[in-house]
Amino acid sequence: MTQELLAQKIVAAAARLFAHHGFHRTGMRAISQAAGVSIGGIYHYFKSKEEILLAIVREEVEARLSFLEELRRQDLPVPEQIRRIVEMHFARLEENQDITQLLHHQWRDPSPLLRQKITALYEQLAASLAQLIEEGIAAGQIVPCNSTVAAYALIGLVEGVTQRALAGDAVGEELLKEGPEQLTKILTRWLVPPQEKEAAK
Amino acid sequence: MTQELLAQKIVAAAARLFAHHGFHRTGMRAISQAAGVSIGGIYHYFKSKEEILLAIVREEVEARLSFLEELRRQDLPVPEQIRRIVEMHFARLEENQDITQLLHHQWRDPSPLLRQKITALYEQLAASLAQLIEEGIAAGQIVPCNSTVAAYALIGLVEGVTQRALAGDAVGEELLKEGPEQLTKILTRWLVPPQEKEAAK
Amino acid sequence: MTQELLAQKIVAAAARLFAHHGFHRTGMRAISQAAGVSIGGIYHYFKSKEEILLAIVREEVEARLSFLEELRRQDLPVPEQIRRIVEMHFARLEENQDITQLLHHQWRDPSPLLRQKITALYEQLAASLAQLIEEGIAAGQIVPCNSTVAAYALIGLVEGVTQRALAGDAVGEELLKEGPEQLTKILTRWLVPPQEKEAAK
């Protein structure tokens, strides 16, 4: 219990520091101080600095995967599901900027082995989205297209906006405010066939 | 003259190494060997390692900006311009994966000061795209929308696919092959108003 | 009782690990796992890691000292006693390579204080041997010589062979097989006066 709390504190501290200063520019000393643990203490919970990053990403990916699964159980129309995914993304963004920021682009930095592991995690998200899109196509709720391309395009589309939104300046705030609505519109135009749009009205 | 050639060699070597191993994991020694210059020699052309990265990004951003400017002079319909931008992106991808890969995501790694500089460069691209979109809206060639959101969404959309495309596996090849066509379709559905689509036929 | 058993297990585990990986390269965690005790548990029986090594060496030295004492009580001719010492060394070698290996050369590794303590133990062995040799000289069973030099030469002679014998390769096996007999021959030639040799026939 206490142990898990400590691990949580380490992860939280590391996520914040990684997001602000980057993975390499964040030292174990900084993490240990931010988490209120000794340096050695960190190594009881994580075998290495890279493992901390892996834990952060894994946690976040798994949260999203279970969100997707739960969403799917509700049997909503696929366009509505996608709308909710975008909403979730922005909601999570506001409550936890650090980790969200980390999730996407930090994984170029570490060692090849870790990059590979993180990519594998990330892939699960894309695969899950691709499957969702294919189901939508089969149900006539989404226009036929290459679902793999679409999945990565969808992820990139949302990320492209959220990344910039987190800069903390005026443009960022605009994107944060307008983002969800605008993106939903874009996605509807892109993904939903005309007759479905009519029906959606 | 010789100097500029050497600087080019340094930039090329550094770009390749940064893209493959990351900024921090690439040492000056490795760059100097790959470029065939002495370590001291590098410091005649670049004040620091970060300046090399800055030069790489600046060069690439400027190439794209001048491409955009040239494109604009041709007075094509905006959707056609966007199509060509996507094409250009993929073309450049194939001929120079390293720098393209670098352009987008490496900028989390370096120091805050450099990050800021690179972000500023990057912003120019987004601003230019946003302006193009607004012109398209004004001309009725693009559906009305928040041009800033749209610009970042557009960039992210393309990047989301190209990032994954560069992994070098089977999925990557599929994306590389299908990407341009699929993305053009997506963009047409998203950006072009129905009546224009008819006209485009 | 249970305590002593545990202490024995710790000593045995530590001896094996020290012999295989060296004193410094063996961690308390490794010892605790190999002995099936918790780290804290080890500290109930030994004040420090160095005390474990000291205990190992002390035990081994004392075993040899009592062997020597018992041998002396049997009133054998000195050359025969020496022959039995060599035999004992090789016998112990086969049944407990680890500790034998440790006994001789590990003592350079630890701290000055411990080195001194181990050296003192070791010295007892040499002194005992020197005394035996002097008795042999007095009895005319051993050629006159500097008994101190002879004692250390004798120890080194045997160790030189056994050290190499423990490498585990083909040469090692040869030495292990030929060692006792060859060494006995060498020692006879070296130590026993001609007339005694005749008598020994």
Next chain:
Amino acid sequence: MTQELLAQKIVAAAARLFAHHGFHRTGMRAISQAAGVSIGGIYHYFKSKEEILLAIVREEVEARLSFLEELRRQDLPVPEQIRRIVEMHFARLEENQDITQLLHHQWRDPSPLLRQKITALYEQLAASLAQLIEEGIAAGQIVPCNSTVAAYALIGLVEGVTQRALAGDAVGEELLKEGPEQLTKILTRWLVPPQEKEAAK
């Protein structure tokens, strides 16, 4: 030139420290200070701390090997050759205690890989001695015996005495003074056949 001098200084400093405090208890910081170089500087000449030890041992082994080769060219009787080897060993001992002390027993401490490398070097010495002994046997100058056993026994015999001789106490001084003569006597009795002994008179 300067470079080699610096490397020599590093080796000398490291040898002294390794001999006095042991390999593991000697830090790179200590070596750098003792050698008057920065820590980083050491790494221009040696890839790692272990490479320093390897260089020390290699140098010493090679010095002895070339001594042996040169000795052999002089076509002396084998017993005389062996006498000179013992003399050389003691002479080198007095002029460079540190390295001599290191040569023999430090190699249990480092990593398995290094231990293997050092053992291989060491083996050359033994092989060279064994060959010398076999030549002596063939020439009737040495009593027939297993030359491998004899070589390791010979090395151990000398080492056993010199190791103890280096302790710096009264016993050590005695061994240092009496050693060469006593050992030569021992070796003559051990190795030289009776008729040769007569002849040697």
Next chain:
DNA sequence: TATGAATGAGACTTCATTCAT
């Protein structure tokens, strides 16, 4: 101009030891 030896701060990680439970 060009070199690369030298610097030394700082990186990650290990480890013997302690102590609250």
Next chain:
DNA sequence: AATGAATGAAGTCTCATTCAT
């Protein structure tokens, strides 16, 4: 008595940068 989480000093090594040549 027994545990093992926690400590933090010290370990080896890397690296961007400098400067004498």
